[in-house]
Amino acid sequence: MTTATTAAPFLTETTLELLGQIEDGPGGFGGVTGGPDWAQEVRRLARERNATILAHxxxxxxxxxxxxxVGDSLALSRIAADAPESTIVFCGVHFMAETAKILSPEKTVLIPDQRAGCSLADSISADELREWKDEHPGAVVVSYVNTTAEVKALTDICCTSSNAVDVVASIEPDRDILFLPDQFLGAHVKRVTGRKNLHIWAGECHVHAGINGDELAAQARSHxxxxxxxxxxxxxxTSALYLAGEGAVPEDRVKILSTGGMLDAARSTGARQVLVATEVGMLHQLRRAAPDIDFQAVNDRASCKYMKMITPAALLRSLVENADEVHVDAETAAKARQSVQRMISIGNPGGGE
Structure with missing residues (x-):
């Protein structure tokens, strides 16, 4: 790795020892275990940097x-905007750090490894959106927050998974809507709203797309x-709703939820066991929120390699070197900010992705 000790004159012997263990490989920075010494140094370095650490x-x-x-990307970005610290260290994927920068243009925003991308955000580019808009003049563009700053800048109104239905319902019934980039969220919104003039981009998160209906049905039968x-x-x-409709699973046991919605439901459910269909990192927060419930992944292989690039080594390096800083040009940020603010103005800012 590149060591920039001059950027951090407050390094201790423990910090230097940990830095010496860092290895940079194709899967990200490794070599450091997230133990008590590491945690103590990370918190100390954050105070020295006047930084707050956000984790998805x-x-x-x-x-x-x-x-x-800890939370979903939009909630964390809004926390970043209100935080008194001048530096935000966003432990997530790149579009999330961009969103924090869009809402906090005056602050320094760092992502511990700038290589941490997102297959869903990458499923549509700004040029592709421009072409799609040209094919549907006058259509309202609704973009999931899981998009790049450039795409948000071409968007009329953003949405989250928890408020996408409300956002679409707020648009005049006779207006065509271009919904992007997630085809499964789009199908869910179309099903709930009954909107016929909702055009859906064929994008997906490779992790969520990989959690299939056969797995869900098998897990539901065995639990x-x-x-x-x-x-x-x-x-x-769709398979979950089908199982409920066919009576294979009681309808009140099937809940289509954002990550924030899952935490709320975990605190109020009467179930002793919950099967969770999302990225496996969510299980940690669910178990903390409701330790008496047995949370199990529908697919325990549903792990995002990009999320997991934010390692203990990467976070330590970021705090020491002030790396990797996220930049969004002022014009793009201003336009993107408008699309997020329009979503918030409808009265339901949502629980994030």
Whole structure:
């Protein structure tokens, strides 16, 4: 790795020892275990940097545990905007750090490894959106927050998985809508709203798309008393509703929820066991929120390699070197900010992705 000790004159012997263990490989920075010494140094370095550490629900457990705030991307970006600290260290994927920068243009925003991308955000580019808009003049563009800053800048109004139905319902019935980029969330919104003039981009999160209906049905059959928490990005969301409609699973046990919605439901459910269809990092927060409930992944291989690039080594390096800083040009940020603010102005800012 590149060591920039001049950027951090407050390094201790423990910090230097940990830095010496860092290895940079194709899967990200490794070599450091997220133990007590590491956690103590991370918190100390954050104070020295006047930084707050934000961690998405899909992050490694040790990253979630050391963070000042844990949540979904939009909630964390709004926390960043209100935080008194001048530096935001966003432990998530790149579009999330961009969103924080869009809402906090005056602050320094760091992502511990700039290589942490997102297959869903990458499923539509700004040029592709421009072409799609040209094919549907006058259509309203609704973009999931899981998009790049450039796409948000071409968007009329953003949405989250928890408020997508409300956002679409707020648009005049006779206006065509271009919904992007997630096809499964779009199908869920179309099903709930009955909107015929909703055009859906064929994008997907590779992790959520990989949680299929056959797996869900098999798990539901083998755990007949469990609740089902299903993220609307999942390829199995339709299957979950089908199981409920056919009576294979009681309808009140099937819940299509955002990550924030899952946490709320975990605190109020009467079930003793819950099957969870989303990225496996979510299990850590669910188990903390409701430790008496047995939370099990529908697919225990549903792990995002990009989320997991934010390792203990990467976070330590970011705090020492002030790396990797996220930049969004002022014009793009201003336009993107408008699309997020329009969503918030409808009265339901949502629970994030």
């Amino acid at each position: 629900n899909y992050q490694l457990p040790e990253i979630q545990d050391v963070a000042d705030h 007949p008393d469990a609740d089902l928490f299903v993220h609307p990005e999942c390829g199995c969301a």
